[in-house]
Amino acid sequence: xxSHDVPSVGxxxxxxxxxxxxxxxxxxxxxxxxxQQAQQFDASRMLDPTDEDQQDLIQIxxxxxxxxxxxxxxxxxxxxxxxxxxxxxxxxxxxxxxGTGGRPTSxxxxxDPLKVDWSALLPQDNKFWWAxxxxxxxxxxxxxxxxxxxxxxxxxxxxxxxxxxxxxxGFTAIFELQPERRPATTTGRWQSAPFADARGVVRGHAxxxxxxxxxxxxxxxxxxxxxxxxxxxxxxxPRGHAHEVAEILNVEATSNTIDDHLIxxxxxxxxxIREEELPYPDQSIWARLKLDFHMQLKGAGSWIVFDxxxxxxxxxxxxxxxxxxxx
Numbered sequence: 001x002x003s004h005d006v007p008s009v010g011x012x013x014x015x016x017x018x019x020x021x022x023x024x025x026x027x028x029x030x031x032x033x034x035x036q037q038a039q040q041f042d043a044s045r046m047l048d049p050t051d052e053d054q055q056d057l058i059q060i061x062x063x064x065x066x067x068x069x070x071x072x073x074x075x076x077x078x079x080x081x082x083x084x085x086x087x088x089x090x091x092x093x094x095x096x097x098x099g100t101g102g103r104p105t106s107x108x109x110x111x112d113p114l115k116v117d118w119s120a121l122l123p124q125d126n127k128f129w130w131a132x133x134x135x136x137x138x139x140x141x142x143x144x145x146x147x148x149x150x151x152x153x154x155x156x157x158x159x160x161x162x163x164x165x166x167x168x169x170g171f172t173a174i175f176e177l178q179p180e181r182r183p184a185t186t187t188g189r190w191q192s193a194p195f196a197d198a199r200g201v202v203r204g205h206a207x208x209x210x211x212x213x214x215x216x217x218x219x220x221x222x223x224x225x226x227x228x229x230x231x232x233x234x235x236x237x238p239r240g241h242a243h244e245v246a247e248i249l250n251v252e253a254t255s256n257t258i259d260d261h262l263i264x265x266x267x268x269x270x271x272x273i274r275e276e277e278l279p280y281p282d283q284s285i286w287a288r289l290k291l292d293f294h295m296q297l298k299g300a301g302s303w304i305v306f307d308x309x310x311x312x313x314x315x316x317x318x319x320x321x322x323x324x325x326x327x
Contacts, residue, residue: 007172010134011146013121018131018174025227025234026174026288033290037168126183127320128175128194128287137169140295142306144169150197150317157295158303159207162214167304170221170292173318177285185275185325193270194224194289194321198262200314202306204249205257207299214299218249218260222268223290228280235279242269249304262314266291272327289318 007030012018066072123129135144135151143155157167183190204216226240248260268289275281295304307313 007134007136012132016131126181126322128177130320131174133173135171140167140169142169150315152313152315153306154313156305159297160300162299165297167295168292172290175287177323179282183325187326188275189327190273191324191327194268196266197317198266202260204251204304206251207301214302216251216302216304217296218304219294220246220248221292224268224271225288227286228283230280230283238277242271244269
């Protein structure tokens, strides 16, 4: 099963509107990436047993155990044991999981765009100027809110059967660097190295059904794309796209829970621009950043959450960053 959104909810810098043709290009990029991701998810499901397959597997294990002399009473005790462990894990999730009492808001009050000091987000020297941020995660059970410190992620997916489930949440952000603010370079090269400031913990829990392979996995995908536009068209800067993947959770042991503490500095993949390869030297460079948490769950009672038991939600903030010359 798949549950991924295309970025749609967001906020725009009123001092820096994104032209329609730039919006259209990045919107199509979002859709194209989502379709490609769906194909990958289809392939992963074909290679993994379904919930029905796993119920058959349990029956095979039971039959084999009985043939080896294990009594049906002993087999039932194994099922009862795992049932009690699952009940305790479920009770913990209800009592201490996402949105439970006492959870601080972390980023402060939700932002009212009419009260934001947009003067702090004016173009600065050789930095990419923020224009727009969009986020997605509702289909994964993740609540994403804009606060005065950045985006907060709370909640998360939880599954109730043995099928493989894929979920996603994250954000995209668009920036622009105008040609008059592009720094000089004596080497003929520039480097773009954006990053995100992160605070928080991702927690994952694998289900605990006897004799079944169950897991909770999460990967962090980060992308940087640099594009130039002219006459309503677009041209990707040579070597102007980079993608990196990092595994941040892999919980496979039955009834096990693992935390991943995100480091404050979360780099996006860096890109080097060669001056002679810049398609339109007198045009702006548009940058699009994307961060996606790809979560994969299997097994009744498996879950991943971004906040729990009084812990603050995951906080992410992507500042404006410089294009650096002479690299």
